Amino acid sequence: MTTNIKNSLLLIFEKVILLGLSFINSVLLARLAGPTMFGEFSYIVSFAGIFAPLAIMGLNNIITKYVVKHPKNSHYYITSALKIRFAGAAFAILLAALIGFTFSEHTKTTELIVMLVAMQGFSLFYVIEYYYLAKKQVSLLLSLRLSLLLITNTLKLIAILNSASLTLLILLYGLEYVFIGSSYFFTYWFQRQHKNIKKQPTKHTILALSKKGKWLLMSGIAATIYLKIDQIMIAQLVNSKEVAYYAAAAKLSEFWYVFPILIANVFTAQLSQYRFKNNNQYDQLLRQLISLMICAAIALSIATWFIASPLISLLYGAQYQQSAAILSVHIFASIFIFQRAILSKWLIIEKLYKFSLLSSLLGALSNIILNFILIPQYGGIGAAWATVISYMVASYGFLFFNSKTKQYAKLLHQAVLNSPTILKASVKQLILRRS
Template sequence: MSTFSGIKNSALLITEKCILLGLSFFNSVLLARVGGPEVFGQYAYILSMAGLFLPMTIMGLNNIVTKYIVKNPNNAHYYLKSAIIIRLYGALLAIALGLMLVLIISNPNNTYILLLITLQSFSAFYVIEFFFLAKQQVSALLKVRLIILLVLNSLKCIVILNGASLNLLIMLQGLEYVLIGSIYLLTYVKGKNHHFIKRKTSSRSYIALAQKGKWLLFSGIAATIYLKIDQIMLANIIGINAVAYYAAAAKLSEVWYVFPVLIANAFTAQLSQLKFSNYLKYQNLLQQLIVVLTLSALILSITTYFIAPALISLLYTDEYSASATILSIHIFASIFIFQRAILSKWLIIEKLYKYSLISSVCGAITNIVLNAVLIPQYGGVGAAWATVISYMIASYGFLFFHSNTKRYAQILHQAVLNFPALLKPFIKQLRLLKK
């Protein structure tokens, strides 16, 4: 499997995401302008609350499935079936906990939150995408997924223009999980993958696979907390309008986060193979990815810092002027987010799962504490600073806590010091791809 193949798969996924993110972002801006801070803030709050339960439908198994399929292709169907069953149990647990939450906490949006938690249980089937990624067959799902998301985003646009009904928007958001999950399962079963049905699994296999993913599950929960907690705390400490101003800025910042994850996913199989076949090439590829992503994030952050006021005014109108300062701070979190996409893969390949949890817990605790201190006095600006600092701790600072993770810090530092030489192979491959 060549670097060229990894870049080609990345290009396909990024092209799709560019189209979909453009539509999603357009709808977000439209909702902010048409619905105003009240509706936009409520929508962002509901998504944040439901998002806290999403890791339970993943169960930390995405990248583990890719790794095991690459290492043991003959047992690919066995691993995939076991992973789906484990994730379905996790989805049921998420629904039960969501029900407990709405019974304990009184909130006018509780019905929407529980509805979305229930519908997003279909994302348990998203693990099938990682099966196709491991097989380097990303186009198998891309076309149908693109059609579904284009239709749903178009419907969201129509709903917003006709009054921005919160009920319909949440239904469409949940329908996305239902349709994509169902289509993934149908595509896999109908693709001559009869082993999925015939190959028996056992409770022992579920327990063994769940044990492999437990650190990444807890890490995902902690990571989701420090990703979503700022908007939840803003709503409860300041008010729903503060969530709207923060969400407008965060949307402009977070819209970029998907790209490093896509690139890292596309190179996961290749990194796993090189780890065992050619360690020097493995380290070189890690450093190349770190350089490309970190440099991209740095350029993005500096550019956004200078154009933030004009950008917010242009997109959201002057009603959201408070979002400009938040954006100029929040965007610098991308430097650590981009780098972490590669760090996450390295921790999995090196079997250092518990350190993924440690890093996420450090980030979550830092974010909660800083939000509690900074939000009452500085509002959304304080939440932005809390986000940047917590990402820095979770993606870089924790590396120095243990000798095992210090190895990645050394790889990272070498990559930064040698970035001109490391960029040359990537530029060469991109030129070949263009031709």
């Protein structure tokens, strides 16, 4: 447990620094460039983001699981995953170009979207991070990744302060994927991790691994759609300025989403081990993590609701004041997003991949329908309500559709109802371990 907590703290410390820099850049871009350009930038990033799951192919957590279970064959699974993800990244570029140049009237915008999709394709190498996570060697990549992101964020800051063009800003945004992906590959290679191979991947095994990841791939696509579709639909149904107001609020709300994912990633290996060795410890750890996530999200949501208006004025200025009402609604989606990080791990460990897809499809479908209904009349606030409701459907509502997922619903209810007791016991356990 102490190793997991240490890894969580290291990753959170890194993310605080990097998210802080990214957030500063976003605020400066919004203030200095104005709502129109900030809206266009947000639209391009959101549109390109829809294709990001194709460079992942649903294999991140599956690879972690196999590396934990079969450590001697780690490179076998890493190599297989890289080949699959390369094919997915190439397909993403072709698909983005086909959709963009066929349906968009703005050639320049489409070119920037395709360029960004190509650069974010380097995230195919991010699977190597899951190898180090499974080996509990998180700090190995931290210094390298932190250095590279400090460089790219500094370059972005300089570009924003010097009124850089939209093209340069998108290029610098994409360079993060290129630098980090390349550094992961070369770190893995030069440490001669690839020499620790006992068998060579075959066409049959690659196809088999692809099949295991297909449900998570489709789930990832659906989840990305309901994460990114809001800004795309606002641009189509209203205008770029409304995208800027929504993006300013969403940036503040989504700033926190990475933390539950980081914590869940660090505990994935331990949850997998408990699942096969001790069900009582497995359920206990799940309840502890769920309690932590939900309590943190509720506290965050209430605090943000009270300070939304002065916070927007302070950070973005008077021209973004209508973002405050959007933020007051959007922040409550964090309650469902935070616990979803644990739910996603549970679905993978229990091999309930189809339900991961079902939940994401329901979330995407409800979000699109609600956006069509609410955005034309209410703009960004309507999109915020659509986000909260769709996240509730995807992270909670679908649990009652099947007896298997009702097991998690039971754990969830136990964790919520007994949160004070569970958290108190967790703190006491941590103190005893350290003493």
